[in-house]
Amino acid sequence: MTNSPNRAFVLQIPLSFFAQYYQHPETLNFRINPSNSVRYQQIVASFLKLNDIVLAHREGYRFDMGVQLLTMLKILILNFTDADEPLTKDTSGIKEIIVYINGHYAMPLQVETLARQFGYNASYLSRLFKSQTGVTLIRYIYNIRLNVFYQDLIKSGTPIDKLYAKHGLTNKRTARQLFSDQYGSLPNEVRRRAQQKRTTVQDGL
Numbered sequence: 567m568t569n570s571p572n573r574a575f576v577l578q579i580p581l582s583f584f585a586q587y588y589q590h591p592e593t594l595n596f597r598i599n600p601s602n603s604v605r606y607q608q609i610v611a612s613f614l615k616l617n618d619i620v621l622a623h624r625e626g627y628r629f630d631m632g633v634q635l636l637t638m639l640k641i642l643i644l645n646f647t648d649a650d651e652p653l654t655k656d657t658s659g660i661k662e663i664i665v666y667i668n669g670h671y672a673m674p675l676q677v678e679t680l681a682r683q684f685g686y687n688a689s690y691l692s693r694l695f696k697s698q699t700g701v702t703l704i705r706y707i708y709n710i711r712l713n714v715f716y717q718d719l720i721k722s723g724t725p726i727d728k729l730y731a732k733h734g735l736t737n738k739r740t741a742r743q744l745f746s747d748q749y750g751s752l753p754n755e756v757r758r759r760a761q762q763k764r765t766t767v768q769d770g771l
Contacts, residue, residue, distance in 0.1 A: 577613070579639075587636075588643060595689030605645040612638040626763050637680055643710070647689075659684060660698050663691075664706075671710045672734040677703055711735055719753055720760035728755050 584591030598606070616634045619627050635766060663684055680703070681688040694701040715733045718724065724732070735741035746752050750758075 577616075579635075579640075587639065595687075596642065598646065605641055608641055609638060609646075612641070620755070631760070632768075659686075660695060663695070663703075664699075667707055668710060671707065672732065674734070674736075675707050697717065708735075708741075709748070711740070712745055712748055715753075716749060719757050726757070729753075 577610070582682060583592050616631060616638070619630045619634060624630075663680060666680075666684075677692055678688045678694055680686075681691045684691075686694070692703055695701075695706070699706060701709070711733045712735075715729055715735060719726070720728050722729075727738075730736070730738050742752060749756055
């Protein structure tokens, strides 16, 4: 008895392609469900068929590839993700999370820990939050931190590095980039202009 060699298939699908068929594909959380063996075997068979189509390279093979690929995506999304969980219109849970974030923004906050704390699946919470607020949960946390950081920046003389730590902005590089995107300048430039403006006002009194 001889063992057949193992084969590995790598299929890279751009999110832009996914987005044509599923809204916010970046929130999908794929998982293997051992009990769904029939669907799993369908995926394996689809991979093998897709490989055969590519190798055969017959006229019009791209159409056959497209049909096979869409079939695979449909099976994957409907059977191996939590995409079937409806995004409830009840906003009370999200409001509760927002209130918590606003009061604890300087603490280490992660999607997974917030999901456990408020009884959600992490992937589902991400999709739900984005659908009801228009921004991702992580970006909302950063926005709150940056808003308070900005107020402290222009009103106090506390060193900028200390302000990062005070407001939970532990990744300074990311914080600087997001701050620049949001306010159009880096923190030191914003502080310098604020100080110049105060000096001008004082000189005019």
